[in-house]
Amino acid sequence: MPTRRRKESRTGIYHIIVRGINHEKIFQQQREKLYFKSIISNYLQKYKVEVYSYCIMSNHAHFIIRAELQILSLFMAAILAEYASYYNFKHHRNGHVFQNRFxxxxxxxxxxxxxxxxxxxxxxxxxxxxxxxxxxxYSSMAEYMTGMLGLLHENAIELYEQKFSSTEEFTKFHTEQQIGIFKDISSEIELQYREIALLLAKNMFREYQLPLLMQVFEEKRIRKEYIQRLKEILNISIKKANELCTTTMNYVENE
Incomplete structure (x- = not known):
């Protein structure tokens, strides 16, 4: 099957995700996370890329990176190849470490x-x-909070200071709920669906000034509107929206 051409961002900024093959925990140990960070840091000196955010989890990692698309591909290929070599040697294994391309x-x-x-x-x-x-x-949150740069580019701190007047405001921003789906591993995307479905139900509960949250699901007119909103907001089929409605209703009922 031919490789699908990567879409180019008008801003040059991308949300990047790398995943361990077969959900393998390729960053399970502290020294594995630290070594991956060190590889990234080394290649930042070679390639013209700017890191604006990152988080290294146990079986995947997220980044926000600004770069020309061709440079981005070279940068990611370099860091993933070097980490794969390290991981295979360390664990006495051969073969792929990452799931497909980033x-x-x-x-x-x-x-x-x-x-x-x-x-x-x-x-x-x-x-x-x-x-x-x-x-x-192992994320950029602490770098933003302290101003002590590790992987973050100085332009990231400049944007942060333009947007937020204090670390308290930045921290508060992270407590705000949001409706939006971001690319991630499949289990995490499903979790995002459920979180947004519950948030939407709570919003409609307040909007209609209902005595009980369960009435969002029990009253036919409101339930139909809730399902339609799920379909539109999440860009999913009506079947999937109905399934989410049922899952959320069961969760609310058992709380």
Whole structure:
């Protein structure tokens, strides 16, 4: 099957995801995460790329990177090849370490940039690895909070300072709920669907000033509107929207 051509961002900014093959935990150990960071740092000196956000989880990693598309591909190929060599030697194995090529998603506007950055920083919180994103050692959240640059480009700090007046405001921004789906591993995307479905139900509960949240699902007129909104917001089929409605209703009922 021919490789699909990668879409080019008008802004030159991309949300990048790399995944371990077969969901393998390729960054399970602390020294593996640190070594991956060191590889990235070394190649930042060679290639003209700017890192605006990152988070290294156990079986995948997220980045926001600004670069020319051709340079981005060379940069990612270099860091993934070197890490794969290290990982295979360390674990006495052969073969692929990463699942296919890296995934890229174009970031075309400022609003999407910041919501994507927040999503990336909240990955370890959603995985219940930490309670606050700034406590996770292997993401860019701490670099933004302290101003001590590791992988982040200085332009990232400049954008941050233009957007937020204090670290408190930046922290508060990370507590705000959002409706939007970001590329991720399949299990995480399904979790995003469920979180947004619950958030939408709560929004409609307040909008219609209902006595109980369950009435969003029990009252036919409101339920039909809820399903339609799910379909439109998440860009899913009506069948999938109905399934999400049922899942969310069961969750609310059992809470």
């Amino acid at each position: 995934t890229s998603e174009c970031i075309e506007d400022e609003r999407y940039f910041w919501t994507c950055l927040r999503y990336i920083h909240l990955n370890p919180v959603k995985a219940r690895m930490v309670k606050k994103p700034e406590k996770y050692k």
